[in-house]
Each structure stands twice: as structure tokens, then as C-alpha cells.
Amino acid sequence: MAEKILDEIQGVEDVKVDVFPSSSExxxxxHEKWNTVKAKPYPAMYSSSFGGIILDPAMMVIPIDDHMVHRGHGVFDTAIIFNACLYELDEHLERFLRSASKARITSPFPKSILRSILIQLTAASNCKKGTVRYWLSAGPGDFLLSPAGCPKSAFYAVVIEDDFHQCKEGVKVITSTIPMKSPLFATMKNVNYLPNVLAKMEAEDKGAESSIWVDEEGYIAEGPNVNVAFITHEKELVLPAFDKILSGCTALRLLELAPELVKQGxxxxxxxxxxKADEAEGSAEMMYVGSILPLLPIVMWDEKPIGDGKxxxxxxxxxxxxxEDMIAGPEAKRIEIPYV
Structure with missing residues (x-):
């Protein structure tokens, strides 16, 4: 046994670790990594630590002592870039700042400045279709638990090119066995997404698209990063209450648009x-609702068909x-980007 351990140590000693004495090296x-990538998926980033927009992907980094990195003390949100417009940016920013307030993070900028930064970032990226994702962090400072040593909060944002399209094929989902977040953390869009990641991985392990959380009382909650909605056999559109889950901006917009189908009969x-989960399983139709979907049909849940399975x-x-709302909805919902 001692010889085996010694061999392992000697093997480690044989590994040569590079030392970079200068920033240029x-x-x-x-740059070696990015020089081999033909299409760079992140055309632009903003960092309040740098104080500007970064176009070089090799420099799209955040400090290791940022409390969002090592303590998870940060919040985030996402807005869609579609047809050269930012869709529902203001609604997402409002939720973003509500999350920051719950996480006790004060933004380094007022909402108007955050909005302006995101518009300018999107313009600099020249991206016409994708997402802009942004974070508020307690900021860099030290590796302690309390953020008291962080001089200032930090704001980061990145544009991600994505050729998403309308989802017309149905998917399979499962009921997650991963414990769901408590209401405080579920209603705050924070960076602590390990339960969400594990719930998604659990679904993938079983050949499903994603999962559904059901609370301890047997009520439907949400998916790992989406809301869920149901249509009953009586043709009622039902979304679970938002008191214990995140109030999705797309879900709220769906509730505003859906009455049009009521008018049409x-x-x-x-x-x-x-x-209740057992009631939901007996629905005529089921769907995920989220920003980049914006709606994904669900045809099977825990190996049982929803409705007729189509x-x-x-x-x-x-x-x-x-x-249609994303393409030609009210101007208040779509901010046209002033590309250079």
C-alpha cells in the first residue's frame, strides 16, 4: 500500500505546471483556445470591474474573489434578442432588481443605467438573435463568508448568439426527486442553481427533456428553469400560483395574451x-413556458401520455x-437596437 501511494506521489511530481510570469504570456x-473556434458564441461582454464592453472572448472573465463565484452571492436574469430587438427587457430588469433586493445586493447603477448598458452591449455585439444574460454580484473583495469586505457590488453581462426557433415537437418530462428550493430562494432568481442542474441531469439520465417539481403538499411548482402550464379538458388555461416559485416574465405575458383565445371562444x-399533481397529470395539454422557448409542448409525463400524447x-x-408578440407586439415590449 505504501509503495502504491509513493508511486502516485512520484507521478504527481512528474507533472510540470506552467508559470506565466507576465500578462502577455x-x-x-x-487566445490559443479561441483561435481554434470559428464562430465565437459570446460576441460581447460588459464588466463593471473593467468599466466597459469587452469584445475579446479571452478577456471575458470575472475575479476569482468575487463573492458570486465562491459564495453564490449573486442574482441574474436574461432578455431575448430577436429580430434585432430586445424583448421585454424592462420586465426582466424589474424582476432582476427585485431579486437583488431579496439577496441584499445594491446595484452599482440605477435601472436606467443598467438598461442603457445592456442596449449598448447588444449593439456592440452586432447580434440579431440570441440572449443577453446579466448578473449582479456582491462583488470581489475577499474569500470570507460575509460580503462586508467587498468594496462595491459588480455588474456583468454577456451576449450569447443563439438560433432558437418555435418549438413544435412535444417532449417527455419526469417528476423530479431533487428537493426543490424554499420559497425565499425559488422566488429570487439567484445563481445558486445546483438543485436546478441536478433536476435537469436527473431527467436527462431517464431520457427526458427536463423535470417538474412537486411540493411537499402535492402541488405543482415549476421546472428547473421554466414555468409550467396546463389546459384542462374544459379548455381552461391554468398556471400554478407564483407564491412559492419564480414569476416568469414569459408566463406573465402569456396570461396577458391568452384572453384573446377566450374572446375567440x-x-x-x-x-x-x-x-395538484394528480389533477395536472390528467390535463388535456401541458407545456413549459420560458424566455427562450417561449413555449414547449409536453406530451408525456413519467412515461404516461398527456391527453392523447400529441x-x-x-x-x-x-x-x-x-x-407574434415577439415579432410584432407593442413597441413597449420591444426595444430596437441601434447597431452601428
Whole structure:
């Protein structure tokens, strides 16, 4: 046994670790990775630590002593870039700042400046379709638990090119066995996403797209990064109440748009209420609702079909409403980007 341990130690001693005595040598090493990438997925980043927009992907980094990195003390949000416009940016920023308040993080900038930074960042990226993701952190300072040693909070944002499209194929989901977050953390869009990651991985292990959380009382909660919605056999659109889960901006927009189908006589009603899992499993149609989907039909749950096991007509009608809103909805929902 002692000989085996000695062999392992000697093996480690044989590993040569590079030392970069200058920033220029380090930068050259960082560029080696990106020089082999034809299409760079991150065309632009903003960092309040640098005080500006970064176009070199090798420099899109954050300090290791940032409390968002080693303590998870940060919040985030995402806005869609579609048809050269930012969709529902103001709604996402409002939620972003509510999350920051719950996490006791004070933004280094007022909302108007954050908004301006994100618009300028998108313009500098020249990205016409994708997402802009942004974070507020307690900031860099030290490796302690308390953020008291952090001089100032930090704001980061990155543009990600993504060719998303309307989802017309149904997917399979499972009920997650990973414990869901408490209401405080579930209603705050924070960077502590390990439960979400494990719930997604659990679904993938079982050949499913994603999962559904059910609370201890048997009520439907949400998916790992999406809301869920159901259509009953009485043609009622039902979304679970938002008191213990994140109030999705897209889900809220769906609730505003769906009454159009009620006017047309295609839906009977639209409502938000607590939904028992056994009732939800008996729905006629089911869907995920989230920003980059914006709506994904669900046709099977825990190996049992939802309705007839096919993508529902009303699901696609609701999807059409959201896509039409993204393409040609009210100007208040779409900010045109002043690309140079």
C-alpha cells in the first residue's frame, strides 16, 4: 500500500505546471483556445470591474474573489434578442432588481443605467438573435463568508448568439426527486442553481427533456428553469400560483395574451391557482413556458401520455400568440437596437 501511494506521489511530481510570469504570456495562452473556434458564441461582454464592453472572448472573465463565484452571492436574469430587438427587457430588469433586493445586493447603477448598458452591449455585439444574460454580484473583495469586505457590488453581462426557433415537437418530462428550493430562494432568481442542474441531469439520465417539481403538499411548482402550464379538458388555461416559485416574465405575458383565445371562444378561461399533481397529470395539454422557448409542448409525463400524447392545438395557438408578440407586439415590449 505504501509503495502504491509513493508511486502516485512520484507521478504527481512528474507533472510540470506552467508559470506565466507576465500578462502577455497568459493572454497568448488564453487566445490559443479561441483561435481554434470559428464562430465565437459570446460576441460581447460588459464588466463593471473593467468599466466597459469587452469584445475579446479571452478577456471575458470575472475575479476569482468575487463573492458570486465562491459564495453564490449573486442574482441574474436574461432578455431575448430577436429580430434585432430586445424583448421585454424592462420586465426582466424589474424582476432582476427585485431579486437583488431579496439577496441584499445594491446595484452599482440605477435601472436606467443598467438598461442603457445592456442596449449598448447588444449593439456592440452586432447580434440579431440570441440572449443577453446579466448578473449582479456582491462583488470581489475577499474569500470570507460575509460580503462586508467587498468594496462595491459588480455588474456583468454577456451576449450569447443563439438560433432558437418555435418549438413544435412535444417532449417527455419526469417528476423530479431533487428537493426543490424554499420559497425565499425559488422566488429570487439567484445563481445558486445546483438543485436546478441536478433536476435537469436527473431527467436527462431517464431520457427526458427536463423535470417538474412537486411540493411537499402535492402541488405543482415549476421546472428547473421554466414555468409550467396546463389546459384542462374544459379548455381552461391554468398556471400554478407564483407564491412559492419564480414569476416568469414569459408566463406573465402569456396570461396577458391568452384572453384573446377566450374572446375567440377557443379557451373557456385563463387562471392562476394551485394545481395538484394528480389533477395536472390528467390535463388535456401541458407545456413549459420560458424566455427562450417561449413555449414547449409536453406530451408525456413519467412515461404516461398527456391527453392523447400529441402536441395540442391550443398549446400551439398559445405559442403562436407569444411568437407574434415577439415579432410584432407593442413597441413597449420591444426595444430596437441601434447597431452601428
Amino acid at each position: 497568459l493572454l497568448e495562452k488564453l 377557443r379557451l373557456k378561461s385563463v387562471k392562476v391557482e394551485n394545481v 402536441v395540442g392545438e391550443l398549446t400551439m395557438a398559445l405559442s403562436d400568440l407569444l411568437w
